[in-house]
Amino acid sequence: MLRRFSCVRGYLLLLVMSLTSMHAAQLQADEDQPRLISVAGSLTEILHELDLQHLLVGVDTTSRWPQSTAELPQVGYQRALSAEGILSLSPDTVLATADAGPPEVLQQLRDAGVHIEQFSRDNTIDGLQGRIRAIAQVYDRVPEAEQLIGSIDDELDAVAQLLQGRAAPRVVFLLGVDAGSSLAAGSGTSADAMIGLAGAENALADYEGYKPVNAEALIEASPDVLLVVQHDADKGRDAVIQSVLDLPGVKLTPAGENSRILVLDALRFLGFGPRTGKALQELASQLYPVSDAS
Amino acid sequence: MTDMPLKRPWSRGASSNRLRRLALRGAGSLADQRNTAKMMTGRYLVLPLLCLLLLATALAGLAVGAVAVPLEDAAGILLQLPGLNRASDYSSTHVAVVQSIRLPRVLMGMLVGASLAMCGAALQGLFRNPLADPALVGVSSGAALGAVSVIVLSGTVLQGLAQIAGPYLLPLAAFLGGVCVTLLVYRLAHSGGRTAVTTLLLAGIAVGSLSSAGTGLLTYMADDFQLRTLTFWTMGSLGGATWSKLGAAAILMLLALVLIPTQARALNALLLGESEAMHLGFDLERVKRRLVLLIALAVGAAVSVSGIIGFVGLVTPHLIRLAVGPDHRLLLPASALLGASLLLLADLFARTIVAPSELPIGIVTALVGGPFFLWLLVRFRSQRALQA
């Protein structure tokens, strides 16, 4: 989801995926159960964690986890929804973040009697827990939600434990390394929020949003660690690390000199979904290895 | 002045030449002469045929979609609107789909397709350039600049405006961007009471690149979500068609569709060259001013509601020229009818092929239009049929 979306290849990939998913078997929900469509990846993940996935009759292109989501009909990208496509799945409710659109389509859906449940999209743990609670309340999963929130809290505590007494490393998050041009995450991005939650410092916090970064700016930022994401974090990790090291300027940063390049799973790290706690734990354990504890 | 007797030693030459011609062309030329009137009216048959095609595509657009509405229900729901059908036992979803999703969408598709194609034909005539399309006078790039400004800046600089205008800010900004850039191009090309068409063309390209640079700058400032939104906007969609959005845009597009054909004779005369058109009595400055204004309004309105949809404005007039020739009195209305049908077909394709999702329509028109245009070029390159 966080590739550079002007990239036509990415689009064609989505196109092929939606073409194949179109023919996937439509899950038949029971007559009396609510039919839901989720048009945000993080909301889809919450539904799964709360064991509500059987209510889903469709998802958008940002919903890519868990794998079984791919079986569901695709209704397109959350900001370019199609009213009739959604109506053809006869949903009762569309779960969306504030990003969903265009507004005319949402209005058409409301006019056709579809309830639209909109949630905030903020990159905070409070926001995430609020979304979990809200969904749980509507679909009667409060105990499961409290358990999920509890486990997120536990994961955050574990992170807090890890970074106790450790100096905050300077981190730069790079996007699209494999596409040949890399964007760095500035403030206001979910990567920036995750870096902060992991007790590190975003060395390029002066930037706003994702911005192209050149070799000199990277050397000037002098990051101790470079973060990159990919869709399947384990596949070809060494090749990704090598291509990061080959980027101009990287070798002249502390991160390059010490080969401290971390490759993380894109959806888990950037999605601000229920797996955020685990992602933070994973990040913190790599940022603060037990072996260097003083 | 001396009055000299009129002598005509050449008249014999002329008549012998005519005999030669008759001998060379034989009965064919006489038959041609007799058939001329019939052939000219015959070509006008294309208009009712295109009307039928448009009707068929419009009905298909109303009857087919991701939601399976039975044909008789779709017809019955449509007939409710003028009050011809009092039955009310239709599913409320089907009523909503047909009346407030498909109908405005089909109408918008018709108007946008017709406007783009007719404006393309008019611009190709005005510039006498086969590659002219609405992008050339800066309408599209200006509209894109307006739209992208709203997409990127509505959270910050334009927040106040965004609160007042709500969802109408984007189409409004796209429209204003398109019209302002076109008028700027026209002003730049206008000097000493004259508008040089070449300067208009070059100014269009220059100002177009400038506004693209502005769009690029805004793209640089955009965050990830804005980036995707604007990418989708530049690929066009009729998905945002609602009755309220259609209203204002429809008036402007209809205005152009009615008024541009009144300049058909002037556009024909322009094919002879600018001075000849002036010699024939056309006030070219007025013709250019009117056409540029009407095109800016219509294309600005079209782009503002549908995003950028390419190839319809470029390819449709060429198709019509191949079929019925270059006469703008026929070319303009026929292009509009065919453009409307083609866009409806493209939209039908865009919203059913990957249902329940849909493709941006600009991708469909480019995917189909590009190779088709190439085929036309290769097929007719020796016949100069694609000249405009």
Added chain:
Amino acid sequence: MMSLERACLQGHQGWRVDHVSLELYPGEVLALLGPNGAGKSSILKLLSGELACDSGRSLLSGDSMAALSPLHLARRRAVLPQQSELAFSFKVQEVVMMGRSAHRGCGQQRDQQAVDWSMQKTGVADLAGQDYMSLSGGERQRVHLARVLAQIGPEAEGSNSIRFLLLDEPTAALDLAHQHQVLGIARELASTLKIGVLTILHDLNLAALYANRIALLKRGKLVSVGLPQEILTPQNIQQVFATQASVMPHPHRPRKTLVVTG
């Protein structure tokens, strides 16, 4: 009457047209002669209203040309260009009908009459249904002549019956027979319909045969204007064209002169 009064047109270096005063009367054929760059086409453009004088005036029946609308001008004068840019598959009849653009509202029948008349006159009637693009260069030129004839029409419309025809090298693309045909038509229109014809020519002998008057131009200035036999003298030809010439009576045509150059 069409006239220029001390008309000037600024060029890149000095005057393209330098204080030229010239009248074109109804019923005459006036030939403009001069070497390349003498300002012949510029004078034609000033008289057609396509260009405005930088100083001086151009007048149509006493009215300043600048004050007249293109439509009004088009009903009073027609202009045949050297070559037309038209590159489209129009029917010949449609091209000729374009000449009637300025007469919208006069009735279809009248337009058709004018078109038939002009096509008959120029000998393109049997091409009416042909594709313009399939014609030869000479045929195309005659189709355009038919178009401009259709524009001024066989009979005058409205109160003012005086019409003018401005021809820019009408014989350039034509073979010998058609050169005579075209100029013969011009001559006939002048004498029968009292149309004032101005034509730019390069061939001195064609001018001598068909023009009532000749105007000689050099470097934007009017050298002299008058009857052919007064203007076509060895001295004038030497002065304007820098070419040696002998002038003698035409062997077949009484009162006409023949110029032999070289």
